[in-house]
Amino acid sequence: EPEVTQTPSHQVTQMGQEVILRCVPISNHLYFYWYRQILGQKVEFLVSFYNNEISEKSEIFDDQFSVERPDGSNFTLKIRSTKLEDSAMYFCASSSGTMRGAVYEQYFGPGTRLTVT
């Protein structure tokens, strides 16, 4: 069964450093997402991406964040200058562009645990 994969599984970085989190969405999917979950808190939406553009973004997704689909398979989230409060689990998700009951269910990856020290 196809699945979303994410690398690395755990990233430790120092405050102020840049990090890039990588995701490989399901191959025929067209919509891509990043969410994060701070320990013990809710899953929060960051950004969605379609047709090489950001479709929606939340207030969390400020100028320190960027997303890119550098090739036909990877989808990346970059944090330019990490802060302590960026420590969280980051989940990538993807969904199909074909209509099936007019619903686009999202499939999530296993997450990257980012620890900023």
Added chain:
Amino acid sequence: DAKTTQPPSMDCAEGRAANLPCNHSTISGNEYVYWYRQIHSQGPQYIIHGLKNNETNEMASLIITEDRKSSTLILPHATLRDTAVYYCIVRVHTGSARQLTFGSGTQLTVLP
């Protein structure tokens, strides 16, 4: 998107049916009910969705009341691996990359 209300926690005996309720009294006509679950810090997992008819798949059944103001997710024979946080999410389908808004969900604990 309409707000949902779920109990914070529930227990269920292994092998029994788990019935997880969700209230969405302000749901509008074009909003779907989705259920996802999250097993201990893993990525959320899609379970099932519905608009107004009851739905069943290999994982679960979804019962939506006639007025659509509430729904129940049924896991017919719960196992220990079904212990997870279950999220009920109501969302319009727009054809674009719409976000999912996760609440606090219901922590289901399946007991041996």
